[in-house]
Structures are given as C-alpha cells and as structure tokens.
Amino acid sequence: MALMITHECINCDVCEPECPNEAISLGPEVYVIDPARCTECVGHFDEPQCALLCPVSCIPVNPAHVESREALWQKYLRLRTINLQN
Incomplete structure (x- = not known):
C-alpha cells in the first residue's frame, strides 16, 4: 500500500525530508505522495516515518x-537498484 496525504495537511514540511524514498x-x-515511490518505509524503518511524525x-x-x-519490499529493492545505478 502506498500512503496519501489528505487535505487536512497544514504544509508544515515535517514529512518531506523524512521520506527515505523521496516520494513526498x-x-x-x-504535499503529495508518489505511490510509485512509497514503500511505507519498508526496507528502511519499522513504520512509515511521515505518518509517525505528522502533527x-x-x-x-x-x-x-x-x-x-x-510487494512493498520488491518496490524497495527496485528503487534501491535504481538509486545505486545513479
């Protein structure tokens, strides 16, 4: 599952720098989350950092x-491979 940011967002900028996949x-x-890049922090953390820190x-x-x-794990591996090639 990818996460999403609702219109209750106050644009506090807490989530964006915490995303290890640069999905936000x-x-x-x-703020918006790119579902093609969101792994819910699988491969990086035990829980999604953006949701954890959102005030x-x-x-x-x-x-x-x-x-x-x-599927999230496979997406993480795919993104990791792309990042290592760049």
Whole structure:
C-alpha cells in the first residue's frame, strides 16, 4: 500500500525530508505522495516515518494503491537498484 496525504495537511514540511524514498513533494495545495515511490518505509524503518511524525495525522493508507508487504519490499529493492545505478 502506498500512503496519501489528505487535505487536512497544514504544509508544515515535517514529512518531506523524512521520506527515505523521496516520494513526498509539495503539490499545488498540499504535499503529495508518489505511490510509485512509497514503500511505507519498508526496507528502511519499522513504520512509515511521515505518518509517525505528522502533527495532524493526515497520512492514511491510500485505498487506490493497496500492496502487500512483499510487494512493498520488491518496490524497495527496485528503487534501491535504481538509486545505486545513479
């Protein structure tokens, strides 16, 4: 599963620098999470750092991007390989 940021976001900028996959960026109104890069911190941490640190708890699971833990692990490995090649 990828996470998403809801419109309750206050643009505090706490989440973006904590994302190990650089999946979070500033959107037109609030921060957004790229589901192709979000692994819910699988491979890096035991729990998603953005959701853990969010002061307004506006980062739920994105129901449009449901993935198993194994799928998240495979995405992490794919992203890691891409990063090592660059």
